[in-house]
Amino acid sequence: LILLDSLLQETKLKTSSTVIQFKMRSYLRSLGHSPGSLLLGDLITCSLLPLALLCSLLSNSAASLVYSNLCRTSLGLGLSAWLSYITDLGSESSEPVRSLSLPHLGAAALTLFLFPSNTRYNTYTIYWAIICLRPLTLWLVTKFPQSFSFGEATLICQSCMLVSASLLLKLFSLDQVSVKSVLIQLFEHLTWTLDELLNSSTTVLFLLVFWASLVFLAVGVVALYNKQGWPVNTKTRKLFHLAVVLVYVSGLLYSPFLLYIASILALLLMISIEAVRWSEVFPPVSNFLTEILQPFLDSKDGGSLILTNIYLLVGVSWPLWIYPGSLVAVTHSSPLVLYSGVISVGIADSAASIVGSTTGRLRWGVGTEKTVEGSLAAVVSSMLFIYAMSELGMVAVTSWTAVTTAVLGMVITEALSSQVDNITLPLVMYGLLTFAQYKKI
8 A cells, every 4th residue: 555655656746846956976075985985885874774773673672662663764764775875876867856756665665565563653654754864865965065975964864764753653652642641741751860860869960070071171172272273183183082982981881871861962952053153143153163163173074064073972872872772770881882882983983093193004095094003903992992891890791702893893894984984883883793692693
């Protein structure tokens, strides 16, 4: 029935859908590598989130029904992304690009045929989440040209669709869908959250003071560098990675649930600040933000957006956001997968950048700044960090083979990929660790 519905919608779209006449490739950030490496990097990047969710579901038999439906959605989003790559980037045709097409509608129907949902409302939620991915991706790359690669834009849009689908799936899981029942659920959830935090008020207060101190130090560093006019290099930018490592290690060690809440609030704050800066609603504020953030841009920042800080936050937070288990029950010994962002972005990527930029000589290939020395430093630093956490009782390592495989996979991705490391490496490591857990490696 859904496939027939797709065919009927395609017939209507021939006369009513928005037609976008442009070459998507011209709107994407240039990665500067061969077409083959671009294809490999983009296709892997738009598959990372679906694969991470799938591995997480397979390794956790107690995952909720909402989480399993999100995994169904993510698989369809991955298939839709691959189709978009073929139709929008792989084709040399000069035909206009439609925001919706029959292959994408069919991909949504095929996903639900192979992985059917349990209710009609959940089915339509998954269906519309999948078919809305391409229009959202087209809007993002045209609205902010040169700001994203195809893989990065798709990964961001997949995340947005999964968040939207999650809210709808939770809404439809209520016994009665009404404004009153939703408000009651929100009130009960907020009350429960406050009770959980108040039960460990001393820990919460300590963490908030510690995190606030680190934030003030980071802001102070930015202000000092701008005032003195000092040049910003790789080592300077990695100071912020160190601050993030301290925040997330302390949070994962003492209160992952508080860290989860804080990470979402921080993301909303950063997005709001960037929206004010980009929109120039208040020109003096926008100019001030641009002036102080410009020196700290990453080499992969392009277009009109400044996303370095947002990508860093998202990367270290990925494991918290997609973990299927309860974070409330985690105390003093978080699962190693929750440290995937800290290890890959805060430790491995930082070590690779610092060592590679200072002592690196042997490059991985023509046109890349990545070095073999930097990659070796990433492997050694990651393994030493995990070993230290294990010896201190911060994490329980059940298989060093799995850990080594995950670290090597993450470092190889860092060395060969031209995508933004901050948002891709944590998903690679998380997926490999959860897959190893599922296969009992």
